[in-house]
Amino acid sequence: MVTRSAVRGVGGYLPERIVTNADLAEVVETSDAWIQERTGIRERRRMGEGQAVSDMAVEAAKQALERAGRTAADVDLIIVATTTPDLTFPATAAIVQRKLGAPIGIAFDLQAVCSGFVYALSVADGFVARGLSRCALVIGAEAMSRLMDWTDRGTCVLFGDGAGAVVVEPEPGQGTTDDVGLLGFALRCDGNKQDLLYVDGGPSTTGAVGHLRMVGQQVFRHAVVNIAEAVEAAAANAGVPVAAVDWFIPHQANLRILHGVAHRLGVSEDKVISTVATHANTSAASIPLAMNAAVEDGRIKPGQLLLMEAMGGGLTWGACVLRL
Ligand code: UT7
Numbered sequence: 428m429v430t431r432s433a434v435r436g437v438g439g440y441l442p443e444r445i446v447t448n449a450d451l452a453e454v455v456e457t458s459d460a461w462i463q464e465r466t467g468i469r470e471r472r473r474m475g476e477g478q479a480v481s482d483m484a485v486e487a488a489k490q491a492l493e494r495a496g497r498t499a500a501d502v503d504l505i506i507v508a509t510t511t512p513d514l515t516f517p518a519t520a521a522i523v524q525r526k527l528g529a530p531i532g533i534a535f536d537l538q539a540v541c542s543g544f545v546y547a548l549s550v551a552d553g554f555v556a557r558g559l560s561r562c563a564l565v566i567g568a569e570a571m572s573r574l575m576d577w578t579d580r581g582t583c584v585l586f587g588d589g590a591g592a593v594v595v596e597p598e599p600g601q602g603t604t605d606d607v608g609l610l611g612f613a614l615r616c617d618g619n620k621q622d623l624l625y626v627d628g629g630p631s632t633t634g635a636v637g638h639l640r641m642v643g644q645q646v647f648r649h650a651v652v653n654i655a656e657a658v659e660a661a662a663a664n665a666g667v668p669v670a671a672v673d674w675f676i677p678h679q680a681n682l683r684i685l686h687g688v689a690h691r692l693g694v695s696e697d698k699v700i701s702t703v704a705t706h707a708n709t710s711a712a713s714i715p716l717a718m719n720a721a722v723e724d725g726r727i728k729p730g731q732l733l734l735m736e737a738m739g740g741g742l743t744w745g746a747c748v749l750r751l
Pocket of ligand 1: 462582645650738740
């Protein structure tokens with residue numbers, strides 16, 4: 428017998444305000460046609476002026492808890508994967524704990540940018556599988572709109588705001604690939620590639636938040652090649668062939684990357700969950716938001732084998748295999 432970490436409930440939150448490609452064409456020299464053709468993005472959401480990332484995280488968390496049949500009183504671990512925290516400190520997770528009314532427990536943020544949710548799941552797995560948590564909330568929540576340089580058309584059209592969350596709990600398993608729960612991971616970081624994707628500010632350097640900078644084409648190339656390698660490594664770590672996976676839930680950066688990775692792995696596009704058209708790139712929130720959409724519309728069902736993959740600033744990247 429082994430203890431697995433099972434994903435029990437998923438939730439999502441998108442801010443009300445929709446920003447279309449046409450809206451952005453009024454701000455920078457771009458067009459709906461260019462954005463759709465190069466990225467697959469039609470629109471994205473933008474967090475309201477009075478909102479904070481913790482507010483979005485709380486909404487996603489409440490939905491995930493309800494679907495898991497749990498309440499805030501059950502939560503003993505909160506990990507928020509975010510690159511746009513409410514404050515430099517305390518951790519957004521601590522603010523979420525307070526706003527949810529969860530009891531004293533473990534709460535911290537995890538910073539791995541767009542790979543944050545996959546990294547955070549692996550950290551939660553460590554707590555849950557070792558008996559240190561019985562009800563963990565893993566949340567990806569981002570207000571990427573707050574990092575945009577609204578004069579840079581190469582980046583400002585690509586990102587959106589939102590939050591997604593899952594509840595992770597212990598589940599007895601046999602140690603086989605039929606077990607429900609997190610089955611395998613592959614996590615990577617290459618700090619030498621920092622200059623390809625970063626924010627040009629921070630508390631100990633400029634003292635300001637800064638703006639997102641990206642060498643898009645190089646990040647694109649890196650993504651397709653290296654995500655595919657991490658997917659194969661995570662599948663090997665889980666002990667399953669990539670072909671056995673029912674649904675791919677990729678980080679939603681660019682439709683061409685999603686399809687490029689699928690093609691490289693020999694996976695048919697109809698197994699790939701895609702929300703990039705309406706969510707754009709919500710960084711650490713994008714995977715749980717995509718999972719939430721496909722659970723809500725009935726595509727993803729209990730018992731199925733899922734694969735999540737992501738790549739972002741660091742550069743970080745990684746993949747995770749789980750049975751729901
Ligand atoms: O989550 C983190 C990971 N991030 C990513 O995965 C993003 C990876 N990169 C990409 O998705 C793509 O590289 C972009 C969508 C950012 C750019 O697409 P691309 O096909 O690589 O275009 P490009 O950078 O080669 O630019 C082609 C042309 C350029 O014009 P010239 O030099 O050919 O005249 C750009 O200036 O498109 C121009 N361009 C635009 N035109 C209209 C760049 N951005 C825009 C824009 N609207 N928004």
